[in-house]
Structures are given as C-alpha cells and as structure tokens.
Amino acid sequence: MELxxxxxxxxxxxxxxxxxxxxxxxxxxIGAIPGVGAAVAIAxxxxxxxxxxxxxxxxxxxxxxxSSMYGGAxxxxxxxxxxxxxxxxxxxxxxxxxxxxxxxxxxxxxxxASFFGGVFSVICLILLSPVLAKIAPMFxxxxxxxxxxxxxxxxxxxxxxxxxxxxxxxxxxxxLNTIGLEPIQYSQRYTFGQSWLAGGxxxxxxxxxxxxxxxxxxxxxxxxxxxxxxxxxxGLLSGFKELALYxxxxxxxxxxxxxxxxxxxxxxxxxxxxxxTYAQKSSKTPEQFGNGSPEGLIASEAxxxxxxxxxxxxxxxxxxxxxxxxxxxxxxxxxxxxxxGPGLFQNQMDFVVALYIALLMLNVLVVIxxxxxTNILLKVIEIPTRFLGIVVLTLSFVGVYSLRNSxxxxxxxxxxxxxxxxxKRLNLPIVPIILGMVLGGIMEAKLRTSMMRxxxxxxxxxxxxxxxxxxxxxxxxxxxxxxxAQRRKNTRSNIK
Amino acid sequence: xxxxxxxxxxxxxxxDTFFIIAFLAFALFLLSQLGTETKxxxxxxxxxxxxxxxxxSVAGMVLFGFAHLAIVFFNRSSSTTTSKGALSEVLNWxxxxxxxxxxxxxxxxxxxxxxxPATVLFTVLLAARQGYRSRRQLTTAAAVGVGxxxxxxxxxxxxxxxxxxxEYLPQTLRNIAIIYF
Numbered sequence: 001m002e003l004x005x006x007x008x009x010x011x012x013x014x015x016x017x018x019x020x021x022x023x024x025x026x027x028x029x030i031g032a033i034p035g036v037g038a039a040v041a042i043a044x045x046x047x048x049x050x051x052x053x054x055x056x057x058x059x060x061x062x063x064x065x066x067s068s069m070y071g072g073a074x075x076x077x078x079x080x081x082x083x084x085x086x087x088x089x090x091x092x093x094x095x096x097x098x099x100x101x102x103x104x105x106x107x108x109x110x111x112x113a114s115f116f117g118g119v120f121s122v123i124c125l126i127l128l129s130p131v132l133a134k135i136a137p138m139f140x141x142x143x144x145x146x147x148x149x150x151x152x153x154x155x156x157x158x159x160x161x162x163x164x165x166x167x168x169x170x171x172x173x174x175x176l177n178t179i180g181l182e183p184i185q186y187s188q189r190y191t192f193g194q195s196w197l198a199g200g201x202x203x204x205x206x207x208x209x210x211x212x213x214x215x216x217x218x219x220x221x222x223x224x225x226x227x228x229x230x231x232x233x234x235g236l237l238s239g240f241k242e243l244a245l246y247x248x249x250x251x252x253x254x255x256x257x258x259x260x261x262x263x264x265x266x267x268x269x270x271x272x273x274x275x276x277t278y279a280q281k282s283s284k285t286p287e288q289f290g291n292g293s294p295e296g297l298i299a300s301e302a303x304x305x306x307x308x309x310x311x312x313x314x315x316x317x318x319x320x321x322x323x324x325x326x327x328x329x330x331x332x333x334x335x336x337x338x339x340x341g342p343g344l345f346q347n348q349m350d351f352v353v354a355l356y357i358a359l360l361m362l363n364v365l366v367v368i369x370x371x372x373x374t375n376i377l378l379k380v381i382e383i384p385t386r387f388l389g390i391v392v393l394t395l396s397f398v399g400v401y402s403l404r405n406s407x408x409x410x411x412x413x414x415x416x417x418x419x420x421x422x423x424k425r426l427n428l429p430i431v432p433i434i435l436g437m438v439l440g441g442i443m444e445a446k447l448r449t450s451m452m453r454x455x456x457x458x459x460x461x462x463x464x465x466x467x468x469x470x471x472x473x474x475x476x477x478x479x480x481x482x483x484x485a486q487r488r489k490n491t492r493s494n495i496k
Numbered sequence: 497x498x499x500x501x502x503x504x505x506x507x508x509x510x511x512d513t514f515f516i517i518a519f520l521a522f523a524l525f526l527l528s529q530l531g532t533e534t535k536x537x538x539x540x541x542x543x544x545x546x547x548x549x550x551x552x553s554v555a556g557m558v559l560f561g562f563a564h565l566a567i568v569f570f571n572r573s574s575s576t577t578t579s580k581g582a583l584s585e586v587l588n589w590x591x592x593x594x595x596x597x598x599x600x601x602x603x604x605x606x607x608x609x610x611x612x613p614a615t616v617l618f619t620v621l622l623a624a625r626q627g628y629r630s631r632r633q634l635t636t637a638a639a640v641g642v643g644x645x646x647x648x649x650x651x652x653x654x655x656x657x658x659x660x661x662x663e664y665l666p667q668t669l670r671n672i673a674i675i676y677f
Contacts, residue, residue, distance in 0.1 A: 048652050164564035168519065171556030175526065178550045187535035187546045190526070213599070217592040220626065386626045390637065393599060394619055394644055401603065402654040410603040414596045421592045425585065426512045436553075444549045451543045 007353035010055055011361075019056045020358055023063015024365045030064060031071025032377045034081045034227070035219055035385055038068035039211045040392060042328050044399040046204055054336040055351065058329060059358045065325050066118060066308045066359060067366045069268075073110040073301055074374065075381050078103060078229040086268040089276055089300040096292030104232050108239030109294055110301045111370050113250055116243060117302035118363035120254035121261065121309035126356050128313065133349065136317040136342035138465050141450035144341075146461075146469035147320055148439040148446065151264030152432075153473060155323075157480050158270055159429045166432045169423075173436020176201050177444075184448070196408050203437055205400060205409045207328055209416025210423075210430050212396040217421040219389030226385075229378045236371050246298050249279045253299040257306025262313045264322035264439075268304045275303035309359050316340050316352055320442065324431045327438045511585030513568055520561035526554045598622060610659025611649055612677040616641040650676045 010016070030041045041064050049057030072083030077094030090110060097106035139147070152170050159166035179190045180200030191197040243250055253275035260271035279299035280289045289296045314320045319341035321327035333340050344352060370377075400413040423430050454460050461470045534547040542548060598618070605614040616638050623629075623637035648654045658674030665673055 048648065048654050051653065164560045164567060165516065167560035168516075168523075168557050168564065171553045171560060172519075172523075175550060175553035175557065178553060182546045184544065185535060185537065185540075185546050188533075189535075189546060189550055190529070190533045192529075192533065217595050220595050221588065221591050224627070384628075387623065387628060387633075387637075389595075390619055390622045390626065391640055391644075393595065393622070394602075394615060394641065397599070397602060397606075397615075398644065398648045398654060398656070401606065402648075402656055405607075405655060405657055407600075407603050411600060414599050417599075418589070418592055418596055422515060422589050425588065426509045426515055428512065428515070440549065440553065448544050451541060 003350055003353055006350035007357055010350060010354040011059075011357055013056075015053070015056045016059055016358070019052070019060035020063055020361060020365065023060040024067045024362045025369055026060075027064035027067030028071035028366055028369060029377065029380055031068030031083045031087075032074045032380050033071075033383065033388060034075050034079075034083050034225075034381070035215065035388060036392065037072075037084045037215075038065050039324055039328075040215050041068070042325055043204075043207045043211045044392075044395045046207070046328055046331065047399050047402045049332055050335045054332060054338050055354060055358075057332050057336075058355065061329055061332065062308070062312075062355065062359060063362050065329075066305075066362050069301075069304050069308075070111065070114045070366050070370060071377065073114065074107065074377055075227065075229070077106045077110060078378070079227045079381060081227065086272065086304045087300075089272050090297060092290050093293050093297040093300070096290075097294075097297070100292060102292070103230070104234050104236065105238065105242070105294075106292075106297060107232060107374060108236040109242060109297050110239070111236060111367060112239035112243040113253075113298040113301040114305040115240075115363055115367045116250045117254040117257055117305035118309065118366075119360065120251070120302075121258045121306035122356055122360045122363070124258045125309050125313065125359075126353075129345075129349075129352070129356075132313065132317045133345040135465075136345050138463075139318055139342055140463070141446040142454075142460055143463070143465045143469060144318055144320065145443055145446035145450055146466055146473065147264065147314070147318055148442045150469060150473050150476070151314075151320055151322065151435065152439050152443075153476060154264060155432050155435045157476065159432070162429055166429045169429055170432035170436040173433040173438075174440030174443075175436075176206065176433070177437045177440040183445075201412065202403065202409065203327075203331055203434075204403060205413045206416050206437060207324070207434060208396055208399045209413035210420035210433060211324070212392060212399060213413055213417025214420025214424055214430075216389045216393035216396060217417055218424050219385050219392060221421075222385070224384050224386045227381050229381055231375050231378060236374060242294065243298065246295055249275075249282075249295045249298050250302045252278055252282075253302035254306040257303040258310040260303075261307035261310025261322065264314050264320055264435075268307045271303040271307055272300050275299040309356075312355065312359075316344055316355070317342070321435070321438055324434045327434050330438060509585065510581035511589075513565075514582050514586060516561060516564055516568075520558065520565065523554060523557035523561055527558055530554060598625075606659065607657060608659055609661050610673065610677060611656045612642070612645045612673075613659070613661075615645050619644075645677060 026041070027038065030036050030038065042061050045061065049060060068084050069086055072087035073090050073094065074083060076082040076087040076090040077098055080091050080095040082088045082091055094106045094110065097103065156163055156166045156170050179197055180188070181198055182189055188198060256275040256278070257271045260274065276296060276299045279295045280286050283289070283293070283295050285293065311322045311326050314322045315326045315330060319339065321330050330340065396413070397410070400410050403409055420430055450460070461467045530547065530551055534550045536545055536547045602614060602618045619637040619641035620634055623634060628634065628637065649656055662670050662673045
C-alpha cells in the first residue's frame with residue numbers, strides 16, 4: 001500500500017499529468033497520420049525530454065508509444081492505409097468492413113480491442129513485477145551478455161526472408177558503437193584521425209537520421225498523396241459490447257502481444273502474425289479473414305497494443321531494450337543517471353510502479369479522447385504527404401541540433417537520413433542497426449567484465465540463468481535451421 | 497504466400513543487390529583498416545582487446561554480405577526480375593540529396609540569422625519548392641515554422657543559440673529574441 005501511495009505521489013504533479021496528456025493525445029494524432037509514426041515522433045522529441053525529469057520525459061514518450069497504434073487504426077480502417085507499420089494487418093479486415101458500410105463498427109472494435117490489449121499487458125506487467133524483482137538480481141554480467149546476444153539473434157531471425165541483410169545491419173550497428181575512444185585502454189577505434197569521431201557516433205543522431213530525417217526524405221521525394229475519409233456518424237461504444245463475444249480471441253491475442261513484447265528483438269509484427277494466425281485457425285468462420293472479419297481485426301489490434309507495456313519488461317528489469325523505441329527510451333534513463341536493470345527493481349520500485357500506472361491511465365485517456373474526437377482526427381489524415389515531409393524535416397533539426405548545437409551532428413544525421421531513405425525504399429530492415437548499436441555496447445562491456453571471472457568456457461554457463469539462456473540460444477538457432485530445412489524440403493517436393 | 501506471410505516477409509526491390517554490393521565494399525574497406533584503426537596489445541586477453549568487437553562486427557558484415565550475395569546468385573532466375581529498374585532506383589536515391597542540401601543550408605543559417613527567421617524561411621521556401629505556392633499554403637507553411645519555434649524554443653526552452661543577427665537589435669528586444677526565438 002505504501003508502495004502504491006509513493007508511486008501515486010510521483011505521478012501527482014502537474015508536469016507529469018501534462019506529459020501524459022500531451023503524449024497520449026499527441027501519440028494518437030501522430031499515429032493517425034500515415035507516414036509519420038511513433039518512431040519518428042519519439043526520435044524528434046527525445047533530446048527535448050532530456051531537460052525534463054525522467055518520469056516526465058518517459059511518461060510523454062511512453063504516451064506516444066502506447067497511443068500511436070490506436071490512432072494508426074483510423075486510416076487503416078477508413079482509407080486502407082496503415083497509420084503506423086504495425087496497423088498493416090488491420091487494413092485486411094478494417095477496409096472491407098468500411099466498404100460494407102461498417103466503418104463505425106470496425107473503428108469501435110479496433111478501439112475496444114486496443115484498449116483490452118493495452119490494459120491486459122499492464123495488468124500482466126504488474127502481476128509479473130514481484131517475479132521480476134526476484135529474478136532480475138540473478139542476472140549478472142554473463143546473463144545480461146547472453147540475454148543481449150539472444151536479443152541480437154532474435155532481431156535478425158525475426159526478419160524472415162531478409163535474415164542475411166538483417167545480420168549485416170545488426171553487425172553494422174555493433175560496429176558503429178565501437179567507433180571512438182574505447183573505455184579500457186583509451187585507444188582510438190575507426191576514427192581515421194578525425195577528432196570529431198573521437199567521441200563516437202551518438203545513438204540519438206543515428207536514430208534521428210535513420211527514422212526521422214529518412215522519413216522526411218521519403219515523404220518529400222515520393223508523389224504527393226492526399227487522402228479523404230468519410231465522417232463517422234453515431235457512437236463508438238458498441239465495440240466494447242461486441243468484444244465480449246470474442247473474448248477468447250482478444251485474450252489470446254493480448255497474451256501473444258505480452259509474450260512477444262517481452263522477448264527482445266521480436267515485437268509487434270510477430271505478435272500480430274501469431275495472433276492473427278491463431279484467430280483464423282480457431283475461428284468458426286475462417287473464410288471471412290481478409291474480407292472483414294471482426295476476429296481478425298481484434299487479433300491485430302489487441303496484439304499490437306499489448307506489446308508496448310510488455311516491451312518495457314526487458315528494459316526495466318535488465319536494461320536490455322527489445323526494439324527500437326525502447327532503445328531510444330534507454331537514452332532518457334542514461335541521461336538522468338537512472339540505470340535500468342536489476343537495481344531499479346530493488347531500489348526504485350515506486351518509480352517502476354509509477355510508470356505502470358501511467359501506462360494504465362494512458363489507455364483510459366486515449367479511449368476517452370478517441371470516443372469524442374475521431375471525426376476531428378479525420379482532418380489530420382487529409383494533410384498532404386509532402387507538406388508532412390517539410391514538417392518532419394524541420395522538426396528533425398530541433399532533435400539533432402539541440403543535442404550539442406553541432407553542425408557536424410546534423411551532417412551525420414543527414415548522412416544517416418540518406419542511408420535510412422535507401423533502406424526504406426528497398427524495404428530493408430533498419431531496427432537491427434539500432435539494436436546492434438545499443439546491445440553491442442552492452443555485450444562488449446558485459447563480456448569483458450564476465451570473462452575476468454571465467455577460467456574455462458564451461459564456467460560461463462555454470463549458473464542456472466546463464467545455462468537456461470544458453471539453451472534458449474541453441475534452441476532458437478537450431479529451430480531456425482530446422483525450419484529452413486523443412487521449407488527447402490517442401491519446396492523440392494512441390495517442384496517434383 | 498498468404499497475406500500475413502507477405503506482411504512479415506517484404507518483397508525484394510530493384511536496386512537491392514547494387515546496395516548490398518556497395519555496402520559489402522564498405523565492409524571490406526573497414527576490414528582492410530582493422531589493423532591500423534584498432535589496437536591489439538600482446539598482454540591482454542582476447543575478449544578484452546580493443547580490436548575484438550570491431551573485428552567481430554566487421555567480419556559479421558562481410559560474412560552476412562557474402563552470404564546474401566551467394567543466395568542472390570543461386571536464385572538468380574528470380575533476381576533478374578528485380579534487377580530491372582535498378583538504375584532508376586539508384587537515381588531516386590540521388591533525389592533525396594537535394595533535400596539533404598536544403599537541410600544542411602538550414603543548419604548553417606540558424607546561428608547566423610536566428611532560429612525563428614531561418615525556420616520560417618525554410619518552411620516557406622521548401623513549401624514553394626514542393627509546389628505549395630498559393631497564398632494560403634505559404635501562410636500555413638510560415639505558421640508551421642512559427643509554431644515549431646514557439647513550442648520548442650519558447651515553450652520547451654531547447655538549447656538552440658540565438659542568431660548572430662540578433663546582436664543588431666535594441667538591447668531589450670535582443671535579450672527576448674536570444675532567449676525565446
């Protein structure tokens with residue numbers, strides 16, 4: 001009880017409440033604009049949050065992260081364009097429903113499923129906290145190294161059909177992190193005698209380049225798109241009643257979201273894929289999938305909204321970000337000398353619980369906002385994409401320049417913007433670069449520390465958690481090769 | 497491939513092989529510089545060597561790059577269809593350079609003419625360049641520029657220095673301009 005009151009005291013400040021409101025409402029608006037997305041918004045706002053208290057900055061960023069997918073469902077359903085990448089599956093069911101004249105039903109179902117997924121994952125997070133508080137201290141250097149390695153392997157393997165390129169990008173991220181003065185022998189690495197490289201390449205500069213500036217270039221170069229959506233008439237509460245008819249799908253999809261969100265490197269896409277497949281296979285009307293199935297819509301929205309809270313688990317408990325957005329948030333912790341990891345659960349549990357409560361409040365706020373403002377949000381969809389590009393590029397400047405007032409940072413971010421633009425044009429993965437950068441740094445430090453106490457290779461896995469993680473890594477790699485062999489066998493038998 | 501499979505497994509696009517070859521060439525260049533750009537001390541353990549992680553990462557880039565090219569080579573019947581239009585795709589990449597130049601000019605202009613004037617100029621000129629040339633569109637672009645400055649510099653006090661041109665303003669106005677705009 002004391003913990004709860006301490007946590008509420010952390011949140012009971014005007015600036016935290018304002019951050020929660022701005023983050024949640026801003027996130028919905030950003031999510032509703034096709035071509036922007038939470039990653040761009042968080043990258044731009046990141047340096048601005050450094051001057052704020054950690055709880056204020058994190059609440060605003062979490063607000064954007066957690067609410068953008070709610071907003072992303074609106075254009076996905078009404079104009080067949082996902083607001084954020086993770087709303088892509090929603091278009092398969094939402095657009096046919098809109099064509100049948102059921103736009104209001106689809107939106108209402110999407111909001112209720114998103115709310116269910118979001119709240120379900122926060123409840124799981126709260127229930128898991130005591131377990132995490134017990135397990136997290138059992139993670140020493142070698143366990144964190146192995147968990148980070150598992151994260152890198154999973155993020156690479158999650159890019160089906162692009163595994164080699166994802167591996168290449170993850171290694172590129174690890175290499176980027178090695179540039180500059182290394183912390184043990186103070187020797188320079190890959191600086192080519194340039195003093196501006198001695199401090200290394202800043203993660204925020206790379207993030208802004210790869211996510212925000214590249215997106216601005218995409219919007220500015222590609223043909224202008226102007227979308228128009230029909231207004232919605234009537235209330236949007238009916239979906240909550242209808243959701244009760246599909247509680248099995250909603251619960252299973254949210255569980256997939258929680259499970260996948262917790263695993264570093266996996267995230268929303270896999271959660272959605274698994275829940276959508278499950279919903280289709282277990283449905284009494286599987287033929288409706290792709291033609292406006294309410295179950296498919298619920299599976300997609302509940303799963304992706306369950307991920308943000310769950311993705312905070314590896315970040316808070318181990319200091320290991322599972323995907324790009326939590327990797328960005330990690331820098332907010334570092335700037336304020338709040339080190340996420342086992343110590344956070346032992347020493348600052350009130351801070352952790354305050355974040356959970358903020359996440360819970362965020363879902364309530366977003367639903368209330370959406371119930372009254374969906375028609376107003378339709379205006380946002382109408383903004384021409386090239387004009388959005390101008391806004392994103394202008395905002396990107398604030399993000400990069402306010403870091404150190406350095407034109408060199410801006411030039412580096414611009415170069416990464418071009419690189420990200422090419423990757424986006426080619427449909428190649430960007431996230432492995434960011435995770436490689438963050439997890440590469442963690443792996444280097446933790447391997448160095450842990451090897452001091454290791455005499456033989458087997459000593460490395462002589463603790464229970466380390467051994468379990470090692471077995472998981474082996475199982476993940478083995479199952480990947482097994483899957484490859486099976487697919488090859490099936491292809492050959494199909495050819496014959 | 498069904499819809500959700502396609503959602504997880506994006507299609508290859510023209511130009512990707514060109515990109516991988518260029519990236520692989522960059523990785524090979526980094527590998528060739530490993531000896532001179534990183535240090536290896538005879539006394540330390542392998543994992544504690546400053547060269548260890550750069551070597552692992554650069555070797556990984558090279559290995560994955562070659563593995564990808566090998567896959568493309570063995571499936572070349574399917575890749576020939578995607579190699580069509582590679583040149584036009586590469587030219588598309590060059591189109592983004594124009595906007596990089598716009599961005600870099602904006603970066604250089606801010607410390608000279610100040611954040612507010614530079615931002616308004618940037619949004620208005622770029623809007624005109626993109627074809628938004630009606631009075632209403634240009635006014636909207638200017639308003640967006642002013643709004644961004646008001647939110648970030650005036651409201652959130654982000655660290656952006658005042659322009660050199662502000663020095664020529666009267667004392668009271670100069671202080672306000674430096675702090676808020």
